[in-house]
């Protein structure tokens with residue numbers, strides 16, 4: 001297929017495409033005669049040689065689709081290395097660590113907790129002010145997302161850092177039993193242990209009450225110890 005390399009250049013330059021952006025970009029490069037699926041398959045085939053893949057990720061709450069180029073071999077954060085300083089990378093790593101290992105399936109840090117993490121990396125020149133600047137660019141580049149002031153992993157991290165997260169936080173990561181995506185926002189049943197994304201749940205549930213679709217036990221939203229909510233809530 002002609003124009004594939006130009007299209008891939010464009011994918012590399014973009015951080016992440018929304019579905020609309022993706023469709024308009026493919027139209028720009030290939031016209032609108034070729035089926036989207038064929039373009040995706042051809043692009044994937046070309047990317048394999050470079051150890052890359054074109055991944056589609058579904059937002060865990062809205063269900064919106066995003067397209068991201070991912071590096072399948074990368075189990076480190078090297079993918080961020082071209083943009084950030086070594087210290088910012090260390091800081092990002094400690095934020096991911098904090099988010100992934102937070103208690104009770106919270107999968108978020110408060111803004112203050114995130115700023116406090118700057119102390120953990122023990123670089124004298126990197127303080128709150130530098131941490132704030134770094135946080136701002138992590139948001140802007142879509143690595144992190146703020147949900148009502150709670151700092152979570154962005155869709156870009158969930159897609160591009162998929163292997164890193166699975167390799168380093170295997171014990172902490174749960175998958176949605178419907179779509180197999182990493183679960184950081186949704187529900188976790190304390191009776192049968194099934195986890196499900198908010199979006200996947202809402203797609204399948206016809207019931208107003210929030211209850212497990214597997215074992216029909218009510219999801220507990222209020223008890224501190226046995227909260228069934230995964231992530232910052234909706």
Ligand SMILES: [Zn+2]
Pocket residue numbers: 176177178179180181196197200
């Ligand atoms: Zn799901």
Ligand SMILES: [Zn+2]
Pocket residue numbers: 189190191192193194212213214215216217
């Ligand atoms: Zn259940």
